[in-house]
Amino acid sequence: MKKRFLLSLICGVAISLCAVAPMNAQRDSAAAASIPQLPFHLVEDFFNYPANSIVGRVSGIAVGPKGNIIALNRGYHPVQEFTSEGSFVRSWGEGSGMFVGAHAVRFDPQGNLWYVDAADNIIYRFDSKGRTVGTLGTNPEPWTWLTHVIEHAVPGKAAFYQETDIGWSKDGSMFVSDGYGNSRVVKFDKDGNFVKAWGERGGQPGDFNTPHSLVVDNNDIIYVADRGNSRIQTFDTDGNRKAVWDLPTAPWALCLTNGPNQVLFVGSVGRVYKMDLTGKILGSFGRPGKMAGTIDSIHGIACPDEKAVYLANLYASRLDKWVAP
Numbered sequence: 437m438k439k440r441f442l443l444s445l446i447c448g449v450a451i452s453l454c455a456v457a458p459m460n461a462q463r464d465s466a467a468a469a470s471i472p473q474l475p476f477h478l479v480e481d482f483f484n485y486p487a488n489s490i491v492g493r494v495s496g497i498a499v500g501p502k503g504n505i506i507a508l509n510r511g512y513h514p515v516q517e518f519t520s521e522g523s524f525v526r527s528w529g530e531g532s533g534m535f536v537g538a539h540a541v542r543f544d545p546q547g548n549l550w551y552v553d554a555a556d557n558i559i560y561r562f563d564s565k566g567r568t569v570g571t572l573g574t575n576p577e578p579w580t581w582l583t584h585v586i587e588h589a590v591p592g593k594a595a596f597y598q599e600t601d602i603g604w605s606k607d608g609s610m611f612v613s614d615g616y617g618n619s620r621v622v623k624f625d626k627d628g629n630f631v632k633a634w635g636e637r638g639g640q641p642g643d644f645n646t647p648h649s650l651v652v653d654n655n656d657i658i659y660v661a662d663r664g665n666s667r668i669q670t671f672d673t674d675g676n677r678k679a680v681w682d683l684p685t686a687p688w689a690l691c692l693t694n695g696p697n698q699v700l701f702v703g704s705v706g707r708v709y710k711m712d713l714t715g716k717i718l719g720s721f722g723r724p725g726k727m728a729g730t731i732d733s734i735h736g737i738a739c740p741d742e743k744a745v746y747l748a749n750l751y752a753s754r755l756d757k758w759v760a761p
Contacts, residue, residue, distance in 0.1 A: 492514075505520065534558075
């Protein structure tokens with residue numbers, strides 16, 4: 437158990453270090469100054485969780501099909517649920533060791549909640565009551581590690597190495613950005629069976645340097661936030677590369693709006709960008725900071741429509757809702 441604890445601790449530190457590194461590599465350019473400013477403003481005191489709650493680094497946020505909001509943080513109350521109006525509903529995960537590497541939460545097209553744990557290399561699927569009903573990935577249990585696991589053996593193709601996000605195509609296939617360690621995308625079928633993987637660490641088209649977020653649009657195009665390379669890459673469901681979009685700053689988090697005419701919101705450090713699905717930047721909003729009204733490193737983002745954006749400010753340990761008229 438002691439070894440298992442140390443492994444989790446090391447993974448947690450690695451995630452933090454990997455998150456900080458891109459901040460020092462933000463690429464300011466003259467093009468950024470010409471991007472239109474979007475008229476978004478902060479909704480003050482929108483999230484009403486209990487007084488004196490200790491919230492850790494906020495790493496994920498998702499809006500369910502009924503409007504409920506799920507927020508993820510690396511603190512004492514890891515998973516928090518709110519109504520569409522921001523009222524606190526419940527929290528869970530207290531005392532569990534499975535939230536050391538809390539990285540992302542997503543709702544699939546059927547409304548099931550999925551949780552990405554980068555330290556344990558596992559993605560969990562929950563039912564409506566918060567019970568675990570499925571997983572992707574695996575990790576060695578303490579007793580197997582000490583008895584019959586070969587420590588430095590090559591892991592299986594379906595094994596993650598600090599994965600970061602998950603998305604779904606229309607046929608139920610699942611796509612995982614994997615992630616801090618492997619720098620690849622992994623495809624599973626609807627039953628969770630490994631299909632294929634593509635990409636490796638590098639800067640060439642098709643390679644990744646920390647694929648940190650992933651979404652799939654209505655036409656089954658996959659968008660990957662290639663954070664360390666300050667770009668977004670798109671692929672079809674077979675892994676064929678379609679486009680590479682260089683950005684003014686590193687993309688940390690992606691979300692797609694609902695409906696037939698989708699747009700992409702990109703969370704970065706101090707800014708949020710709005711893009712169409714051809715790669716054109718339509719505008720941006722925000723200024724850097726850690727206090728209310730500013731934007732920190734956006735580790736998670738949710739955008740049910742073009743007028744409302746929910747932000748997980750990682751280092752500021754803060755949840756935000758921003759709206760446009």
